[in-house]
Amino acid sequence: MHCRKCREKAVIGLPRHNAAFCKPCFNEFVHDQVARAIKSERMFAPQDRILVAVSGGKDSLALWDILLKLGYRADALYVDLGIGTYSTKSREKAERFAETVGKPCGATLLIHTVQEEEGAGIRELADLIHRPTCSTCGTIKRYQFNRVAVERDYDVMATGHNLDDEAARLLGNVLHWQEEYLDKQAPTLPASLEGFAKKVKPLYRLAERELAAYAVLNRIDYIVEECPMAKGSKMLLYKEVLNRLETESPGTKQAFYWGFLERQTKARPAPASMAEKDQAVLHPCMTCGQPTTADICSYCKMMARAKAGAPH
Numbered sequence: 001m002h003c004r005k006c007r008e009k010a011v012i013g014l015p016r017h018n019a020a021f022c023k024p025c026f027n028e029f030v031h032d033q034v035a036r037a038i039k040s041e042r043m044f045a046p047q048d049r050i051l052v053a054v055s056g057g058k059d060s061l062a063l064w065d066i067l068l069k070l071g072y073r074a075d076a077l078y079v080d081l082g083i084g085t086y087s088t089k090s091r092e093k094a095e096r097f098a099e100t101v102g103k104p105c106g107a108t109l110l111i112h113t114v115q116e117e118e119g120a121g122i123r124e125l126a127d128l129i130h131r132p133t134c135s136t137c138g139t140i141k142r143y144q145f146n147r148v149a150v151e152r153d154y155d156v157m158a159t160g161h162n163l164d165d166e167a168a169r170l171l172g173n174v175l176h177w178q179e180e181y182l183d184k185q186a187p188t189l190p191a192s193l194e195g196f197a198k199k200v201k202p203l204y205r206l207a208e209r210e211l212a213a214y215a216v217l218n219r220i221d222y223i224v225e226e227c228p229m230a231k232g233s234k235m236l237l238y239k240e241v242l243n244r245l246e247t248e249s250p251g252t253k254q255a256f257y258w259g260f261l262e263r264q265t266k267a268r269p270a271p272a273s274m275a276e277k278d279q280a281v282l283h284p285c286m287t288c289g290q291p292t293t294a295d296i297c298s299y300c301k302m303m304a305r306a307k308a309g310a311p312h
């Protein structure tokens with residue numbers, strides 16, 4: 001196998017692009033895909049301050065690495081959920097990366113510890129409010145990402161969602177015809193009103209396998225285990241199904257998700273009218289001031305229920 005660009009020995013084959021690359025040309029390919037995503041989806045400008053949500057996993061650490069190498073001003077946020085050794089280990093990975101790669105570039109890692117700020121770890125909170133751990137976790141992470149980005153004046157917040165994540169989520173949303181979620185599946189969500197950070201997914205053009213290869217080739221030390229709470233989740237099942245299809249016909253995932261985005265762009269209302277629609281229904285939460293459609297946001301409701309359920 002030879003590199004498509006320079007004819008040196010290839011280190012990775014990319015069936016969906018009918019190509020193979022050596023290490024330097026693969027890195028260039030990855031950086032190029034991210035640069036294309038940033039440009040075509042108008043994610044951010046060179047002077048913008050970016051907050052990357054890093055979990056200690058390959059995708060988000062690779063994202064932070066790529067943005068710094070492309071010369072962007074990117075800090076990171078790690079949310080410590082208090083899930084036993086999984087959290088301890090993933091936090092160590094994020095901290096080490098921040099020290100070795102972030103710091104020399106002048107970038108910092110912010111840490112939010114759920115146990116300290118909310119008084120209990122994620123599993124205990126989920127028990128108190130009788131909700132599945134993963135959905136409690138999702139609410140807390142979304143809330144903290146937004147809150148930190150807004151309070152610290154970042155222009156945009158970025159997550160490490162890749163092509164596999166987005167295709168699996170799309171499959172789930174289509175299988176259940178969750179149209180309201182389909183609207184929110186774009187790689188760029190505008191800051192529709194004050195208090196809502198702009199959110200972007202610069203890795204949506206890259207597959208999970210490509211990001212794993214990028215991390216390994218560039219010696220990014222990441223946590224390989226998945227969150228123990230995700231075992232048996234529907235998302236993992238959808239990913240497996242899509243991977244089977246991808247093996248049979250390379251390019252299926254990309255055709256599915258990118259095809260959806262093309263159709264959505266045609267059908268999508270202009271960002272201005274979407275922002276107007278959001279503004280009409282959103283107002284500050286009476287407890288914390290974050291934007292919400294109800295009087296009290298779902299995060300504050302959750303915390304109130306957890307407090308009421310906690311032993312006195």
Ligand code: AMP
Nearest residue numbers: 053054055059060077078079159160161
């Ligand atoms: P997941 O939902 O675990 O697939 O994660 C999707 C993205 O959310 C990751 O790529 C990260 O950008 C972000 N993320 C997940 N968990 C955390 C965490 N504990 N702290 C900060 N960011 C996270």
Ligand code: FES
Nearest residue numbers: 133134137227229
């Ligand atoms: Fe939130 Fe696993 S990452 S429950």
Ligand code: ZN
Nearest residue numbers: 285288297300
């Ligand atoms: Zn609130």
